[in-house]
Amino acid sequence: MALLKTENISVSYDGTKIIEDINIELNDGELVCLLGVSGSGKSTLFNVISGLLAPDNGHVLFKGEDITGRSGMLSYMLQKDLLLPYKTIIDNVTLPLTLRGTGKKEARKRVLPYFEEFGISGCERKYPNQLSGGMRQRAALLRTYMFSDEVALLDEPFSALDTITKSNMHTWYINIMKQIRLSTLFITHDIDEAILLSDRIYILGGRPGHITDEIRIAPEDVRHTDLLLSEHFLEYKKRIIKAIGDTC
Amino acid sequence: MKKSQNTIRTNTTAYKTLHFITGKIIPPVIAIAVFIAFWQYLSGSELMPSFMMPSPAKVIKAFINDWPVLLQHAATTLREAFIGLAIGIVLSFIVSILMDACRPLYNALYPVIVVTQTIPSIAIAPLLTLWLGYGITPKIVLVVITTFFPIAVGLLDGFKAADPDALKLLKSMGAGPVKRFIHIKLPYSLGYFFSGLKISVAYSIVGAVISEWLGGSSGLGVFMTRVRKSFAYDRMFSVIIFISGISLLLMLAVIIIKWLVMPWERRSKSVTGNK
Structure with a gap:
């Protein structure tokens, strides 16, 4: 059974349909990507999945349970890291726990071991404005993880970073995901990033936005450093560009 | 290296x-x-x-001679100013939080608050004295009226400045309106609050002094009226300098309190910890 599933999600805004009949699945341990041009409704779909927006039709199922329109179940992370500038990194990371009523001391004790794992140890008492973009993004990911340790919804998480930091973050993210057994659904408009990170890619396109294609990236093709230059990669890229092109 | x-x-x-x-x-x-x-x-x-x-030298002489008297009167004025300011702060918090929580209330009250600010405090001071007598009450009320506005407007602007994405994030984490307020809106408005407070502490002294001009038994305003009536201009000047000195010290105190309360503002913006 899929960990997270959407069934026939449709959303309209001011009488215009934005997304229609979206059916996607995220299995345990998978990294699935939603790829589409700007305005295809990717973020709208995320708002529905995280419960911030109620869909006109359809359901969101998390471990088989209907969580449509219920916020506080799955947290998501935006391109902006949204670390609160007036809280230290550790207080930012413990926020999901303290919001649930965990005591400050207890919350800190629980998050501390992860600082090492996420590569941000030593930053606990710093304020966000003292950290670089990559470090802030790691801290924000840790906060997302503290909120829901099974599924991470990431909305263009790395798009604000420079190319080199981004590439480092990709490698880091794939490793950390395996370590903490996190399943990820993420949005991007970066085709290279999608091929590099994903197990599967959903192409979202058209007006109203709907899933136009689903592409599985074979495990033997990915996760080696030369991927970006390999022939497989170009084949995937061609196929994706064609799929996106067809929808426009 | x-x-x-x-x-x-x-x-x-x-x-x-x-x-x-x-x-x-x-x-x-x-x-x-x-x-x-x-x-x-x-x-x-x-x-x-x-x-x-009077020459500056004369004013300084008057200042030194009057020092003990000035301190006595200052005690009265400061008491009125602080009580008024404290009430003003509490009131502005209550009103701005209610206005932020309730949109119709905001729309109804905001213009009213702005209009009340166009009434010069010097014009209402005599009315307050007529209504409330020569005691401490009319002075405190005037200070409350003058200090309320900068703080309330500061807070309201601060609440509005809160990052909507941060509010959305907390909502996605299941935080209700109260928690969103405590974790996002309140801290976001702190800087605005202190800007308002800096103006208000100066207003509080001015408000108390103006109100004392109209009557009372002690206070810097009362003392000012007395020396004016005896045409002691050098002493007039020394009171004026003393009052602005107090206002400056209070503003400095606000800056120090802000520095203590908002440690994240004073950290360097430099990027560290790059791996």
């Missing part, structure tokens, strides 16, 4: 301090010195009779 970095850092700190002194401290000191020198010259010349325009 580390050592050279440290030297550079000390050098820049020293440079910054020097830059601060030459750029920010020396020019106003020169301006004030020129002003006082000109004043001294004027009062010594035939242009201005010395009883109307």
